[in-house]
Amino acid sequence: MTLREINFDGIIGPSHNYAGLSQGNLASARNARLVSQPRAAALQGVEKMRHNLRLGLAQGAFMPLPRPNRGWLAALGTDVENAPDSIRPAAFSASAMWAANAATVSPAPDTADGRCHLTVANLRTMPHRSHEWPDTLAQLRLAFADESAFAVHAPVPGTFGDEGAANHMRLCASHGAPGVEVFVYGERGGAFPARQHVEASRAIARLHGLDADRTLFAAQSEEAIAAGAFHNDVVAVANENVLFAHELAFADKGALYADLRRLMPEVEIVEVPASAVSLADAVASYLFNAQLVSLPEGGMALILPEEARETPAVWSWLQDMVAGNGPIRQLLIVDVRQSMSNGGGPACLRLRVVADPSSVDQRFMMDEAKLDRVAGVIASHWPEQIAPEDLRDPALWRQMEQAREALFRELRLNELL
Template sequence: MLTEINFDGIVGPTHNYAGLSLGNLASARNLGKVSAPRAAALQGIAKMRANLGRGLAQGFFLPQRRPDAGWLARLGTTPETASATLRANALSASSMWAANAATVSPAPDTADGRCHLTAANLVTMPHRSHEWQETLAQLRIAFANDAHFAVHAPVPPPFGDEGAANHMRLCARHDAPGVEVFVYGEAGGPFPARQHREASAAVARRHGLDPERTILALQSAEAIAAGAFHNDVVAVANERVLFTHEQAFADREVFYADLRAKLPEVEIVEVPASEVSLADAIRSYLFNAQLVTLPSGEAALVLPGEARETPAVWAWLERHVSGNGPIRHLFVHDLRESMANGGGPACLRLRVVADPAAVDPRFMATPEKLDRIEALVARLWPEHIAVEDLSNPALWADCLSARAALCKELGLEELDRDAF
């Protein structure tokens, strides 16, 4: 049975605030602050546990090996001899944001009737550009069943691809054919456009999508300039509902008309800029909520605490839920550590519509398995990391040892042995 599974990235032990993400306002704002990797991972696990309790299918991806000595070696250096900037890029825990792991097209949409996944190349940002190899390794293990899945290597550079953070799927039901929307940006303004149109088009072709049920939409320059470095900061979709800010798209009326023509039952919930500014939307990560369908069939938002703390945002949400809109429930979670580095609830997860029985069970969450992960994190993850700690070899050793212990706990030792 096809089900939407949310695969969350477990926050790695090197989670820190080195401010590496140009255009990510939260990352820049918290540059140099002391991070709390243990709390960050426990907050993410708590969200996964709550979603399981809501009757949602839940999986996870493991943190990547950090520092990435292999990447530094290809640059002719080592963790000991690298510049502070290169070392910080090699220690980034940004793979925790699994929305950037890949783009996913479920079986009902593809020419061969399999779920297709293309690992994102993330070439725009140095600290993320070396994630794809370990991401691809995990995807190839988790989705190894060739009868159900096709896993693709990244689109080649120079075409930037940031994965599902710039991709939306709308459909009557998860197991029905959908309309896939690829959102790209254009250069200009103070921040780079991370998703290239050429990369989006390439993924659509690879996945065997029907051009008549595929849309390439241009993100607005205003949204990028305001700090919406990915589309999922200003828009999110689930089944027939598109939840979006008024200023998310360059030509929203053309986009909406195209979407309605391809999926007449679509419900577009647009938040006016006059009620919630782009600044408030981005600060609160209103649209980086998880928009999910509960077992009851009702739509719900899984929100960060910052949404409730932003008056204009919370007032709009309460008005919507109390009315006749399609979103019926609000669930709020403390994800402050992820939020402080620029990632909300939706950044932490990759959505895969598939039969859970076809997925390698080592990547599927259960309450018991989350208990084991939580206990290991509480024991081995660093409590705090200051930016100056990133030059400490003892920290590197502890973090590598903690990740190896997690791989062993989950029976995924091959992820610790493989060289990337």
Template sequence: MMLEINFDGIVGPSHNYAGLSPGNLAASANAGRASFPRAAALEGIAKMRANLALGLCQGVFLPHARPDHAWLTSLATDAQTAPAWLRAAALSASPMWAANAATISPAPDTADGRCHLTVANLVTMPHRSHEWPQTLAQLRLAFAHPAFKVHGPVLPPFGDEGAANHMRLSPAPTAPGIEIFVHGVGGGGFPVRQHAEAGRVVARAHGLDPARTLHIAQSEAAIAAGAFHNDVVAVADGMTLFAHEQAFAETADFYADLRRLLPELTIVEVPAAEVSLEDAIRSYLFNAQLVTLPHGGQALILPAEARETPAVWTWLQKMVAGNGPIRRLELVDVRQSMANGGGPACLRLRVVADPKTIDPRFMADDATLDRITQVIERDWPERILPEDLADPALWTQFETARTALLTTLMVNELA
């Protein structure tokens, strides 16, 4: 039975605020602050438990090895002698944001009837550019069944940041969908991370029908305001597109194409006059998980910051009181992730597949989350200051903690 499965990245023990991501306003604003890896990881576990309580299907992705010694070696240095910024890049816990792990095309959309996954290259940001080999190893382990085809990354220089810039609309998980690839053109001084050609490469590799595939540009205003990925200003699920009025560069043409392809589509557009781009990005209104509940209807899984932003909360209350498809709001506390620029949607990758075809070690229920929690509470650092990143004893703690988690979940192939 094909279901939408949310795979959440477990926040790694090296979670810190090094401010490595230009264009990500939260990451830049909180650079140099103390981070709390244990609390961050437990917030992520609590979000997964809340999803399970809603009846959603849940999976996990595991933290990467940190420091990334192999990457530092390829740069002719090591954790002891590398410049501070390079050491911080080798210690980044950014793989926690699983939305950037890969782009997914479910089996109903592809020419060969398999679910295709292309690992994101993340080449624009140095601290993320070395994620893909370890991510690819996890994908090939979790999705080894013949029902899947896992692809290597799009070659540089075409930046690809995965599902954070990809949306899918479909009347049902088993029905063919419309796949939408969103790219940047101008960034208002910030780097454009998703290249148009990267989306076209992925679409060709996945065997998508060009007539049911759209390539559209994100608005420069959105990128300049801090929407470094499309999922900061738009999210789609089922037959609903939820987007800010200023999300896209050619909105009228885009919406016309969608309505031609999906006449029953509902577009829920948030007017800029009621919620500014700044408020939308500050609250991560659109970096929510828009989900279809098992008993019907749709819910938005939002960060707590949405309720703390008056214009956003006022608009949401008006929306759920109406007759639209989104009738339920669920708030989650992911403040540690939010402070580094990632909301609820950043932490998860959606895969439409039969859960029986997935390596069960990557699937999660409450008992699995209990075991993960025990490791986090015992082995994750409580607090990290910027100067701590130079301490070899802390690197050893990162490595020991990750090894303990891999052992607990019996995924020793990734050690």
């Protein structure tokens, strides 16, 4: 079995709109009620996947969830025609595009039974995301159906909020080697909610059969959450032996860094000082919501949004970093502006799974030809734009549902319809 890191990107759904539903997500709030461009958004996502394929990385995709979510509305005693304004926008949310929140993943080298474990996130903190998990679970159980290689768990009980891999980091000598798993949780966030509960993280570590001596739990700093770092991946990202983090990411960085160096002497910590890049600039640019990847030819690259290049303090610091002798050698830019405007950067759009690609249901694995087919469906079926008042239009509801059905039929995923 050849283990590789596979990035599964969420295909941006045809209901992509700016409803400003995510408290604590500054971009979501700032762009609330603007006109969105679902077709452009989804095509930007496809181009990001194509960009990564051309780097030689393994690439998969997850499908949009059913929107409007008629089943969820029915459970609330209403329907899409009569839903009150207090819940209607949540039924249309396309936030499942941010696949980093789909699940927490522990690769086979870290688990007691030698399988890759995935626990679907309950996302209970935000109403518009709390109804994602049943459809996400069905999709993951199909994509990772090989029970000799994978164990897919239902969410931890909604008693404790879990936001998935956006609050989880793994450090290792190489993707296929045993790692140190770091679960980051929130305690306080000023005016904003702390979304990841430590008890959810501890439960997932137990469910995955992780070695307690190689599992760490670290609190996010209250300052970071209050600045808009609603998930850890807005202020820190890890890849193999490198941790790339803002100086103010963690409540007790000294203890975390010491534990990492004790457990993994080869760890390299690349810290961005607050004096060079403020939390405000880090959050606005999504500097840390980049994909930090290992390139097939060696070395690491940061796959960054355009906004990072357009933020002077961020780009200046990055230029100085790659001019030095550190582990991150390349800066690669992708255009994900539609996702960024709703509060998610390149890293939000993907779930990292270390596995043998041949063990995955191949309908979820992407290549250039398959991406061409996906782009063709998007260009033909996705709405060009959605204004807030359009969510009341039955013709748009039908277009959204027919667009999703066309994509699933193109990829022969009919059992998920």
